[in-house]
Amino acid sequence: MTLTVLLLIILVAVVVLGAGAALVIGRGRKELPPPSELDRVTEEVIEHPEHPEPHLEDELAPEESPASDSASDTAVDTIERPESTQGRLVRLRARLARSQGSLGKGLLAVLSRSTLDDAAWEEIEDTLLAADVGVTATDQLVTNLRTRMQVEGIDDPARAKAALREELIGLIGPSLDRTLISTGTDGKPGVVLVVGVNGTGKTTTVGRLARVLVAEDKSVVLGAADTFRAAAADQLQTWGERVGVPTVRGPEGGDPASVGFEAVQRGIADGTDVVLVDTAGRLHTKAGLMDELGKVKRVIEKQAPVTEVLLVIDATTGQNGLTQARVFGEVVDVTGIVLTKLDGTAKGGIVIAVQRELGVPVKFVGLGEGADDLAPFDPAEFVDALLE
Helix, strand or coil: CCHHHHHHHHHHHHHHHHHHHHHHHHHHCCCCHHHHHHHHHHHHHHHHHHCCHHCCCCCCCCCCCCCHHHHHHHHHHHHCCCHHEEEEEEEEHHHHHHCCCHHHHHHHHHHHHHHHCHHHHHHHHHHHHHCCCHHHHHHHHHHHHHHHHHHHHHCCHHHHHHHHHHHHHHHHHCCCCCCCCCCCCCCCEEEEEEECCCCCHHHHHHHHHHHHHCCCCCCCCEEECCCCCHHHHHHHHHHHHEEEEEEEEECCCCCHHHHHHHHHHHHHCCCCCCEEEECCCCCCCCHHHHHHHHHHHHHHHHCCCCCEEEEEEHHHCCCCHHHHHHHHHCCCCEEEEEEEEECCCCCCHHHHHHHHCCCEEEEEEEECCCCCCCEECCHHHHHHHHCC
């Protein structure tokens, strides 16, 4: 074999290998970016895990927006749209009717008897007391109902149920104003201070309340003034991010009053409708901590008046919840009550008892663990659910 022939063979081999390599690279281009782009792709994935990896995206059509616009659209799509108030009421009424049935059914079972003797009325009293209605309210209800049934000659279950319904609604107070005062004055935002002891679901309530307001097309700022519980600020910020609401927070263990101050300051600067301030779950037996809560309110009001103070109470705590209500009412002017965990089988009467204790209305109730399991309290809806 001559030298010329050998060189030709080598040349042909190089050309064939080069063409094959080009084909492989061309086919694999959509699967792996060039080495010079690999670092950029990695940083993009780390910083924006919600975006697809650039080398896996289809090529943009000529009429499509640039990558930056697409990323913005993706971020907006992740924001949740909370459930409307009407939807909450329907769903919560159905759930309340299932969970609270033992109270209503227990009362109606006795009232439907052919004869109501002293023992029957004592049984009704026991049922109401077990439901945390309270001694005074129970005496009032039984006296009114017993007199009414005798005077009107009520002797059938349907009329007895109607009479019981009216008496229960009357005890709860249908004329009380249960509107959330979330509108400020002089162009300033409404400021809602949320207080309560640990374990009542206070931070969760603030997050859920933000969803209620967003569903009403109101702008909201959250203030994470519970700086003593490590996860509180993170938890609240997560609630806010889900509905596109900013959270003002401070360092762990920092001054809660300064966080509340800065949250209201942010709300004023942004022209926000409502500022919701979460506070530490203070034990009502610790005088120093309760004084701290009073300080938070005073400092906030250097920026704007507090329009609402909501006290969150766990409905399952019974008489202990009433003690909490009394002490918190002495430190800050509580204007409304939020009852959480109102899904116990015999604790619905706490609604009546706590209102009589503080003289302020229950404004919201929470049932279940869902994000939208918080609804405005309606006396008639509540009683109807109990008696279904």
